[in-house]
Amino acid sequence: MRRSLRTSATGTVGLVIVLAVLFCAITADWISPYDPLEQNIERKLQPPAWLKGGSWDHPLGTDQLGRDILSRIIHGSRVSMLISVAGTAVAIAVGVLLGSVSGYYGGKADAVIMRFVDVILSFPFILLAIFVVAVIGPGILNIILIAGFTSGVNMARIIRGEILGVKEMEYIEAIRSVGARDGTIILKHILPNIFNVLIVMATLEMAQLILVESSLSFLGLGVPAEVPTWGKMLSEFRTLILSDPWIAVFPGLAITLTVLGINLFGDWLRDYLDPKLNQTIK
């Protein structure tokens, strides 16, 4: 079923959520009511406004150091979005490179690359990420590179399959017979044909990367200590849930909503761009 965004309620909801999170990430410095790092011990662990003891000065309450939770969640969107978008970009680059070399040239290159893919995929994704971050060291760039690389390897397999399907088509043979170079054929004639698959994969990958980033942050293996992230907030709040259970609600909600938004939008995109894709991906 090919449905435009206007007729798909879930797709629209997804897009609105994604745009809202992106807006928060870009304008965090201006729209946050407080500095996310500003501590105020006198006001620590103040509950959200609608609970007893809360006030609208801090709509979502304050944490154990008296920092405004709303401001920290708004700022947390930055790391999530940065890692998700940049990681996906790395993933596409890696996936297209490995997938097209493997699919287009076949033979030995294909065998070597596909064995390599098998090896990387024989580690649970999160385990490999944890291992690399633990050994090489935490940091936003490291997470982007390792998460992007691993997702890219995963994508390479699907891209290879798509290219295998396209490269035997007559028009490719026609272009080749007039003397086009391999690079031109791949870039100008094959890749545009698998663009739909690529864009859908990228969307779903973005959602995955948000979950991976938050898990790494939760385990304390993510970004530097002073940068607020949703995963890290939850890890700090874990010890406080006995006395202040409300505190664990909002950062988790932020992660879930963001992932949900991307997935809803991605599902719609998949149906819109290629209804057949449902089977190929996932």
Next chain:
Amino acid sequence: MIVLFGVTLVVFVILRLSGDPVDLYLPPGASPEMVERYREALGLSESIPVQYAKFLQGLFSGDLGQSYYYNEPALDVVLERFPATLELTAASVLVTIIIGVPAGIVAAVMRNSKTDYLIRVAALLGQCVPVFWIGIILIIIFAVKLHWLPTSGRGTWEHLVMPAFALGLYSAATTARLLRSSMLEVMNKEYVLVARAKGLSKAKVVLKHALKNAISAVITVLGLHIAGLLGGAIVTETVFAWPGIGRLIVQSINNRDFTVVQTAVMLIALCYVVINLLVDVCYALINPRVKLHGRGG
């Protein structure tokens, strides 16, 4: 086999990527003599291929190095925690099957009903919630508020309920979604219609004809998920203080105990490979059209 070999190579390369592992093993501020002595003890003065050969040699003889923190062979430390992780993973596979399979069947059979809609929304949400958050919310509800279950640790079956559920939720959601769509596809096939036309009851057709054919797609994905649960266990174990390999990995990273991390990572990767192999075998058994490599076909 090649994959297993590759796994050891990847682990080795990543460890070497860190630059000088001595910096990792020794506490900060170690004296130059200590560094030198340690480097020799670890065999780091030799060339990289020789180091890898020795690493493999150790692997085959079961000697994966000494844990710096526990002062025991790393393999013993890891194996000691292994049953706990297996228990948790097995329990969450059970959760996946008990929740995911019936939900998928019901949603497909009652297509476009309110129940179907509810299951689809729940399944979609289940795929979006981070496992550690579900864990924390479960603790708040069932341990802090209702006092039904213990907050953390391992021992009785009651300790297992929340971690297994938190970990199994994602794959249950995926299973339900996948089973629903492959059931719907199968139920439109002619042989299912014929079975109905012959007068077989709806339940019989669904369970005997449709499910049997729809399940093979699910098994592949389920297999991937079982393996993925091992990875998810790392996070879940941390939330519930479950004394398995996952928690050990996180603790060992904080203790800078990299021999243990390396051993644990390889063990999990090994399980992952073995599980995927078993899944392929199961798949071939259920669907005779799929032949395993090497047997021709």
